[in-house]
Amino acid sequence: MKRRDFLKLAILTLSGISIKPFAHLFTKPAFADISIQRTNKGLPRWAMVVNLSICGKKDGCTDCIDACNRIHNIPRITNPKHAVKWIWNAPFDRVFREQSFDNMNEGLRKKSVLVLCNHCENPPCVSVCPTKATWKREDGIVMMDYHRCIGCRYCIAACPYGARSFNWKDPRPYIKEIDKGFPTRTQGVVEKCNFCEERIAKNLLPACVEACREGGLIFGDVNKEDSEVRKILSTRLSIRRKPHLGTEPKVYYIL
Amino acid sequence: MVEKALKGTKRYWTWIGFLLFLILIGFVSYLFQLKEGLGITGMGRDISWGLYIANFTFFVGVAASAVMVVLPYYLHSFVQFGRITILGEFLAVAAVVITVLFIVVDLGQPSRVFNILLYPSFSSLLFWDMVVLSGYLFLNLFSGWYTLDAEDKEEPPLRWVKPLILISIPWAISIHTVTAFIFSGLSARPFWLTAILAPRFLASAFASGPSLLILLCYVLKKFTKFDAGKEAIQKVALIVTYAMLINFFFLLVELFTVFYSAIPDHKGHFIYLFLGSNGTGMLSVFMWFSVALSICSLVLLIRPETRKNESLLPWICGMVLVSIWIEKGLALLIPGFIPTPLHDIASYVPTLPEVFITLGVYGLGGLIITGLFKIAIEVQKAKEKGI
Numbered sequence: 001m002k003r004r005d006f007l008k009l010a011i012l013t014l015s016g017i018s019i020k021p022f023a024h025l026f027t028k029p030a031f032a033d034i035s036i037q038r039t040n041k042g043l044p045r046w047a048m049v050v051n052l053s054i055c056g057k058k059d060g061c062t063d064c065i066d067a068c069n070r071i072h073n074i075p076r077i078t079n080p081k082h083a084v085k086w087i088w089n090a091p092f093d094r095v096f097r098e099q100s101f102d103n104m105n106e107g108l109r110k111k112s113v114l115v116l117c118n119h120c121e122n123p124p125c126v127s128v129c130p131t132k133a134t135w136k137r138e139d140g141i142v143m144m145d146y147h148r149c150i151g152c153r154y155c156i157a158a159c160p161y162g163a164r165s166f167n168w169k170d171p172r173p174y175i176k177e178i179d180k181g182f183p184t185r186t187q188g189v190v191e192k193c194n195f196c197e198e199r200i201a202k203n204l205l206p207a208c209v210e211a212c213r214e215g216g217l218i219f220g221d222v223n224k225e226d227s228e229v230r231k232i233l234s235t236r237l238s239i240r241r242k243p244h245l246g247t248e249p250k251v252y253y254i255l
Numbered sequence: 256m257v258e259k260a261l262k263g264t265k266r267y268w269t270w271i272g273f274l275l276f277l278i279l280i281g282f283v284s285y286l287f288q289l290k291e292g293l294g295i296t297g298m299g300r301d302i303s304w305g306l307y308i309a310n311f312t313f314f315v316g317v318a319a320s321a322v323m324v325v326l327p328y329y330l331h332s333f334v335q336f337g338r339i340t341i342l343g344e345f346l347a348v349a350a351v352v353i354t355v356l357f358i359v360v361d362l363g364q365p366s367r368v369f370n371i372l373l374y375p376s377f378s379s380l381l382f383w384d385m386v387v388l389s390g391y392l393f394l395n396l397f398s399g400w401y402t403l404d405a406e407d408k409e410e411p412p413l414r415w416v417k418p419l420i421l422i423s424i425p426w427a428i429s430i431h432t433v434t435a436f437i438f439s440g441l442s443a444r445p446f447w448l449t450a451i452l453a454p455r456f457l458a459s460a461f462a463s464g465p466s467l468l469i470l471l472c473y474v475l476k477k478f479t480k481f482d483a484g485k486e487a488i489q490k491v492a493l494i495v496t497y498a499m500l501i502n503f504f505f506l507l508v509e510l511f512t513v514f515y516s517a518i519p520d521h522k523g524h525f526i527y528l529f530l531g532s533n534g535t536g537m538l539s540v541f542m543w544f545s546v547a548l549s550i551c552s553l554v555l556l557i558r559p560e561t562r563k564n565e566s567l568l569p570w571i572c573g574m575v576l577v578s579i580w581i582e583k584g585l586a587l588l589i590p591g592f593i594p595t596p597l598h599d600i601a602s603y604v605p606t607l608p609e610v611f612i613t614l615g616v617y618g619l620g621g622l623i624i625t626g627l628f629k630i631a632i633e634v635q636k637a638k639e640k641g642i
Contacts, residue, residue, distance in 0.1 A: 151363020
């Protein structure tokens, strides 16, 4: 390489590097800034309570699921093998098999139970991810970086709740109407419920909670003593999915 | 030495041509998979790992088994293994390349594979598997290559080769242990959540890898003038016998704990594996076939007359290979996923493109083995002529 060419290249490189600190001026952060949520009592701990005595009173109600699917650009793929699910219904005796037995109340046994990512306190999916594409935020929300995920699906194998979905094909043709407020995903990456972190950042409730007009879903900060979730959890008997695994789910069910 | 792989008979080139054809089919299918996504395979949201990861697990075992010839030769000066030790090391090289390829073809976003290095996560067993597998690849490639190179030049081996070989012995154990830990650390999948998984993996590896080595020696004897020596082959067969016995014992140990404790979450997977569920019993047919092959091969291996029968031994080795390919392939993976975390049953059948991609990876592995073995044999041939 000639001396002249070398100098040209060096100047170009240096000027490139010097631009970097200012690059953020032109981009938006990929995820909501959680410092907004910092209160004088420290960081929040988000949790959800599903009240099974209210949820499902309206026969075949899917308001919460529809709201989530709409705002998160979730594809509607008919082939169950390739389906993408963030929040969905499953029968009680499948969700809580260890709590089901012969001669139990048949209505409860076959009852539809909402399931979603539990945002575990000890998330196995986070430990196994080889690229830190999934991680637990300081406020407990388990996040996904769709741009870093290599699609190895180790997290799917590690999740005890089946809460994670893989994009087996390009999801975009299967989205009815794309919501510009949330990114669509590409084929070959994993996704799941994000507790509506993008809405929490704007002081809004998660879409599913807002959509439930019966009040069957309660969301809030368990670190706050006067929050509704905290009150319910401290006064009523609640159950969680597979508590013996020690994952500490933050989605609670009351009967 | 590379030039030695580029000279050969017409039959040699026909074989190379066949392997290239397999690679081509695999490559074209892979381009299709890249474009359409992993949805073209038989996998889905319930059974999210399939034929690729099954083969990955199996070939990590083949790679690790090189230690079964390296250890007696270098630690116990078992001179009869002089000729096949180099083959064992080269088989390990090809097997590691195969495992890496099976991981890559299983990725949804293969172009981002280097994120594993850019954002390493020390809590992920996949990260550690990458570390041990790449280390093992270089250990075997260097120690095999430079031992052979020294032989070719009729010089004593380089001083740093011996330490590499010694390191490769515990390293071989580590690659299969870490691979077992990928599965056995998951609380979500009771089928894999067992401390015996790593020992089982090692036992089945030391049965399947050496079986493959024996088969390759038979092929070499038939098509080239290379003869590993009767005594060496018989010793390897003895290793296969013990490994098979230990592997079968481990399986029974596992079954005892699962069925005597009778915890539904654990039992469900084994019942699905052996009995199927509601007509989706194709996997259990394979599993029983694998068990039957295991028992038959064990009987034939334990009886000295049949084990020492040279025309029967390749068949026995074939049975061992097929049995273990099923046992630690799809029969290890699918019941891990079924019943699902929501206690559902799903089915998995590999699709044609998936099978083609698998064959393509086999083809590439075959090409590496062919090239490396050819070089090794030419060097040894020249040496014998010299004497």
